Each structure stands twice: as C-alpha cells, then as structure tokens.
Amino acid sequence: MTLPDSASATASSQVFDALKKDLIRGKFKAGEKLAISTLKSHYRVGLSPLREALNRLSAYGLLEQVNQRGFRVPAMRLEELNDIANLRSQLECMALTQAFQNGDAEWESLLVAAHHRLRRADEMPEQIEEWEQAHLRFHRALLAACGSTWLLRFIEQLHDQFDRYRRMAPPNPTVRGELDAQHGTLVEHALNRDIAAGRALLDDHIRLSHDVAKGCCQP
Amino acid sequence: MTLPDSASATASSQVFDALKKDLIRGKFKAGEKLAISTLKSHYRVGLSPLREALNRLSAYGLLEQVNQRGFRVPAMRLEELNDIANLRSQLECMALTQAFQNGDAEWESLLVAAHHRLRRADEMPEQIEEWEQAHLRFHRALLAACGSTWLLRFIEQLHDQFDRYRRMAPPNPTVRGELDAQHGTLVEHALNRDIAAGRALLDDHIRLSHDVAKGCCQP
DNA sequence: AGTCCTCATAAAATCGATTTTTTTATCGAT
C-alpha cells in the first residue's frame, strides 16, 4: 500500500529539490565542478535521475553545463549580483502594483498569515532553514495576486539567484532588524492598497538586502 | 580525426535543439502527451539523452512534466498569450531604453546587419525557417546592448513562448507588411537614440503581433 | 626549455535491460 502522497516524488524530482536547496544554501563552492559520482553516492540516487536533475537545474540557471565537460556551479560576480538585484527590484515593483490592484480578501488573509509565520520564525534565530522558507513564502504571498504567471515565475527565479548571493554573505544583525521591520510595513501598505508607498518600500527593501549581499563578493 | 566543431554537440543538446524548434514551430498538438518511444525513433536517439532534453525543456517552460506520467505539450490559452504579450512588451521596452543608452558603434552595425538579413529574408516568403531565424536575430540584436544578462534571458524565453502562439495563428499578409516596415523604423530610432519613439513603436509592434497571434486561440 | 605527440586514466555520455507505476481491459457483485 502506497501513501497517497501529494505528488509521488520521483528520484529525479527529489534530487532536484535537494540539489537546488544545497546550491542556494551555498553548500558548493562557487565555480566548483560537480563530480557526478560523488553526488551519486551523496544523494543516494542512480545516474539517470541525477543527470536529469542536473539538466533541469542548468536550464533554471543554478548550474552551468558545458557540453562534453559536465556541470559547474556558477561563479559569484558582483556585476551579476547587481544585475539580479536591479531586475528583481523592477519586476517585483511591477508585480506589487498589480497585486495591490487585483488582490482580494483571500490574498490579504494569506499575506497576513505568511507574515505571522515569518515573525514567529524571526524569534528563533537558530532555525535558519525555517526562517528562509517563511521569508520566501512571505515574498511570494505579497505578489501572488499580481495576475501574471510568467512574471511570478521570473521573480521566483531571480529570488533564488539573489538568495544564493545573500546567503553567502556574512550576516548583519543591524540591517537584519531593519529588514524584518520592513516586512510588517509592507503588509500595512498592502492592506491600505498604497501602491506608491509599497513600491518605494519594496525598492528600499531589495536595495538594503542588496547591500548585505554584496558582502559575499568583496571580503 | 574529429572535426573541430564549434561546440561538439552531444546527443542531448542536439535533440534539445530539434525538439525546441519543433515545439515552437507547432509540430505537436497543444495539450498532446508525448510518446517517448515515438520520439526516440523519430529523433534517432536513446532514452537517456532524450529524457535529459525533455527535462531541460520543461524547466524552460516549453513542456509540462507531471511526475509519474510523462511530458505534455502545454495547452494554448488566450489568457496566457495575453500574459506573455503584456510582459514581453514591458520587458522589451525596458531593455530597449537601456540598449539605446548603452549601445555603441559595434551594436549599431550588428543591428544594421541583422536588419539587412531580415529584409533579404522578407523577399523569399517560401523560406519560412530562414525568415524566422533572421527575425529572432533582429530582435535580439535590437536589445543586445541593454547590459542585463538576466533581462535578455527572460525576453528570449518570452519570445519563444510568444512565437509558439504566433506561428500557430493563420498568417495575415496585410499586417505582416506593416510589421516588416516597423523593423526598419525601429532601426532608425535606434540610430537616433530616440528612446520615446523606440518604446512606442516596439510596444505597437508587439501589440500588432499579439493581435495576429490571437488568431490561434479562437478560430 | 618548450612544443607536440601518444598513451593511460578519468570522466561524461549513451545504451539496453529491469523495475516501478500508471493505464486499460475484464469480470463479478450490487
């Protein structure tokens, strides 16, 4: 008897998820070449599902593939971080505008709920992964009502890219407190449908995270 | 002795390219489920490279993958076409602004060259694939100098999505002539660095293509 | 010394077969 899993995970998708998480977490060195046989034993999967996951990850932009010489973790370049942060700011402000216009009561309550979970996670600084997940979900919830599937897709992709840099950088408790406070204010602006204030604050928020993330490129 | 190929293509990347082309061309029915064994014999490749290509294509958004039940060609929905066209317009106008600001002489000459090739292709209406390639390259060249790798990446992805709809729609010779003319005017605006005119025209251009492409959803 | 070749090794890519899961077909019970 098999469990009625939400979506019975194949080995491919499991190792995809695990690898994605580890790549964003910074478990691998930037620029490192991945040794397939090592990954195989580490993630306990066969060659085929592993290669399928690696192929998906390079199409997603978390790996680089060169044709006859395997897979490589992308380098961390300040120039690219700037590109990611700038674009992220533009796209998220675009989405915020639409979300504030289209969002209904259901959106509001999901956003408030996501924010509540994030504040709970703020209180337990030792559980990093829980906070990271709550944080990602909060930002998703903020823009979820924007109405554009493709915009959300690109924003998610940029967010993952951005996090790869941010999580590599040394933490800054002062700034961290400020960032946390901004989340609450963002919710207020959302409930007030104050687009101008929301955009300005989200832009600040990303700029501030950007400053933190820069710490990973020039030590 | 092996040929010093530009980048020795693996079976995976070859079938990826071929499948991508066929998907955009509309060789498969929308919503169709892909029969792996059929593809295998059609593209003359083994299972592993084929599956790797399919995985890449679903990460790219040209296929949908459901975990234990294979790969499916995405349906064509008017709503999605609208989303793609809107976002494409926004992102391309963004890129155009930056390209007009940053573009140097090299950019100008590559753009003029790409336009020249496109006009040549216009003259031979029977060679569709050649025109399609020239057209894609022209639009790439127009925005190439924008300076943002990630923006270009997303635009390329949206362009592929858009083309899947456009190429399914019945051709409209009248509009087609107008669209062709717009390409020339876009080059003029680029050389004049007239950002406002360029954005307005590019927006029109996409809107007009959008109208044509709509023909595929409601026959 | 430096460059170019050759061979040995390691890694990537591919194949064919096997295992697992889904889909379809069949049959019996209500």
Add this chain to the structure above:
DNA sequence: ATCGATAAAAAAATCGATTTTATGAGGACT
C-alpha cells in the same frame, strides 16, 4: 447498468554496463 476490484498491458523511471570523449603524464623532437 454501474460501480469496484483485479489482472494484463503499456508507459515511465531507474539501474548497471558500455562507449565515447576529455584530461594529464610521459617522452621524442626541435
């Protein structure tokens, strides 16, 4: 007749082995 269970067939996913290609060490030649 419809529903549900079961068995057979088909398809997807995975494995292990093989083939192909890149990498690196050694040696001959200029």
